[in-house]
Amino acid sequence: MYEQISHTLLNDILNRIKPEISEQDLRHFYTRLGANFYGIHLLFQRLYGDRDDFDQQAQKLVETMATQYINRPDRLRQLDLAREKDYNWFLHQQWTGMALYCKGFAGTLKGLQERLHYFQELGVNMVHVMPILLCPEGSSDGGYAVSDFREINPEVGTLEDVGQLAKEMKERDILLVLDVVVNHTSNKHYWASCARAGDKKYQDYYYTFENRNVPDMFEQSMPEIFPETSPGNFTWDEEMGRWVMTVFNDFQWDLNYSNPAVFIEMLNIILFWANQGADILRLDAVAFLWKKIGSTCQNEREAHLILQLLKDCCQVTAPGVVFIAEAIVAPVEVIKYFGEDAVIAKECEIAYNATFMALLWDAVATKNARLLNQGIKNLPVKLERATWLNYVRCHDDIGLGFDDRDILLCDYQPAHHRQFLVDYFTGKFEDSYARGLPFGQNAKTGDTRISGSLASLAGLEYALETGDKEMIDDSVKLILLLHGMIMSFGGIPLLYYGDEIGTLNDDTYRDDPYKKGDTRWVHRPSIDWDKADQRNIPGTVEYEIFSALKRMIAVRKEMDAFADFNNRELIEVENPHLFVFGRYHLQKPNEKVLVVANFSNRPKSLNIGELGSWGAQYRQFVDVYSGECPDVFKNNLVIPGFTFYWLSER
Structure with missing residues (x-):
């Protein structure tokens, strides 16, 4: 397609555009539309160019973008302009997120607004409010079976409440993340x-x-x-x-995305929520957007074209908004949701790092980092202007989708190793104190996933029941170790609500006829705010976890090396229990942080000579997280059990 063809079509569209649109002030809109229309036309034609109504659908597409631009509040248009100038704004290390169910966290949207101080106290400045739209009772899939894309579930509030929440969050410099269920x-x-x-x-x-x-x-x-x-x-x-x-x-x-009317409807919905004040939109189940006979109907090329087209259209109307790709697929596939054959992200700027999450849980069960190190070696390098969402726990199950080749390279047998992990986290393994539950068991394939709160999977529930002080301390250390990894790896760390105070499994879901068949509800709690208040009482588990995470988040924000510009180096060491990587500042070579994690419950040593250039100029390390100098004996760094260090030179 020649570029002048797209310009001709655009001129025809603008000549036919409705007067109620053309009479508005559309200066920035026209500038962005002109800059992006070649790509928009190319993608729209590749998807729908063989249809007789292509020109009419293209007209409707542009009018949809223009109408939503007109509806966009001025304060959001100004934010768009600022973010166009600081286009790497979401790559900086200042962001720490939390995902939550509004009803479980605060009851209502107004209640959530009243709890915003809680996030500021912890240091969280990005809040993912999971689906709050109208869903049928008993058939909601946790909010992901939407019956009206513009109507709020009356149990949590109104559209006006969303607007008030978004407004106050912006005043407090907290990003709002909302879901759009696109599949x-x-x-x-x-x-x-x-x-x-x-x-x-x-x-x-x-x-x-x-x-x-x-x-x-x-x-x-x-x-x-x-x-x-x-x-x-x-x-x-x-x-x-x-x-x-x-x-x-x-x-x-x-939804049938081979129908352009469906694409335009969903684009309209995405832009509607952008105009309600969402800074980031999480696009649910994007791997499934295109269906093709003879395929798995996942990760099809056309699904990526749809996402590219959604991104280009959003860049015209609301360029300050970024997308999260909810694609829990293999690393070789998930990396494509940033955009194939690109330098900067041209689909979704953010993607869930499900592989890192699963590898961390493997290290917890095996108490070594063999598979973690092997898996990270094969994690594809992300694009510029794209970033990972790193998490320990989320509202969904924990899948064990490691690459079989990586498992074999660690001398494990794939099926047996996955079964060991399921047995470990469901408490069937002899030396395990985890209290997880199986989810999604497939008798045909043997696949099983895992449900359970972070604290219960880490053994804290069992430790509290037995009153074993040493075991409680180890569980808390393990919880903090996992968070130390997601906060330093590179990307946006995403906490899951309740984890910051050690919330245990919630078994009350078994009493609800609509939930009892889905074990994921065991880790979708209602926050006990009396228990949460114990975060201010020294000596409590809540205090230990909350205050440590608060310190961790504050330190992270001060470390420029933790920004995400492909500035991480995996360091392979002989001790299989250790996970070691370096973070560095691209413009300031002396600003480095060496991350060392011990997944064993026993102290382990690291020969500083193995660190290459990271240890060659060693004088004295200081752990910037704790402010203390770690023990060194005969050129060996000593790392206590379930401990991590963020090391910098004193």
Whole structure:
């Protein structure tokens, strides 16, 4: 396609644009549209260029972007301009996030607004409020089965409450992260209701079929996501008299992105939430956006084109907003969600580092860093102007999706090793005190995932029950060790609500008929604020964890080397219990931090001579986290059990 063709089309679109749009002040919009339209047209044509209504759909696409630009509040437009100048703003080390359920954390959006001081006390300045939209009771998938993309769940508040929350968060310099569920809707959504009533327009919003012929073709290559609770990938809808694709649950209907009307609808929704004050939008289940017979229907090339197009369109209307890709897939695939064949991110600027999370849990169970080191060696280098979201625990299960080749290189047998990890974290292994629960067991493949709060998986629940002081101390050390890794690795650390005060498993989900079949609810707690108040009482577990994390976050913000500019170097050492890497400042060679972690419960040593240039100029190390100098004996650095150091030269 020649560039002048896209310019001609753009001129035609602007000549036909509605008067209520063209009469507005669109200076910045037109500048950005002109700069981005070649890419937008190219992508839109690749996806939908063979359709007879292509020109009309392209017209609607531009008018959608323009309308949302007009609706964008002036304060957000000013923020866009500032972030266009400081385009690396989200790569700096100042950001620390927390993910939470509004209802579990504070009851309502107003309650959350009243608790903003809590984040500031801890040092958290990015808050991911997980789905708060309207969902059918009992068929919500934790908020990810949306029945209205613009209506708030009345149990937590109103759209006006979201606006007030966003406004005060900006006044406190706290970023707001919101979800947009882009892959599917609830079967109670208006579009689904229209499809069920026989409306062909809305049946084309989904994948629906009169008989099993096409579904059976899909099923030959598609894996099952929830084999226990939702086997297969299609559900028969009696009222519609058609099969509908339901990859996740029978009440979640997959959207058909081969229809440009669906793309434009979802772009409109994304821009709507950008205009409500979201700084970051988490796009859910992006790996599933394109369905193709004969494939797994995950990670398809067209899914990436859709994300590139969403990003280009958002750059025109709300360039200050960045995307998180929720793609829990293999490292070789997840890296593509930053954007393939690119230098800077052109899809999503942020992606979950699920591999690092899973590798950390492997190190906890084995008490060594062999697989952790091996896995990190094979973690692809991210793009510039892109970053990882590093986390220990989230609202979902812990998957064990390590590369089998890495497991074999560590002299483990893949199936046996994964079973060991499941047994360890569910407390079946003899030397384990973890209190996790199995999730998503697949009898066909043997795959099992793990549920459980961080504290219960780390042995704190058992230690508190037995009153074993040494075991309590070890569990707290382990919790802090894991957080020390996500805060220093490179990227944005994301805490999970309750972990900062050692919240244990919540077994009350078993009493709820809508939740009892899903073990993930064991780690989706309602915060006990009386217990949380103990964070201010020395000698309590809550105080030990909260105050340590508070100090960790504060130190991190002062360390320029912890900003994420591909400035990390893995250092392989002989001691298999140690995980060692260096962080450095690209413009200031003398600003370095050496991170050393011991995943054994026993002290381990590191020969400083193994550190190469990181130890060659050693005079005396100081741990910038604790402010103390670690023990050194005969040129060997001594690291106590379950301890990490952030080392800099004194």
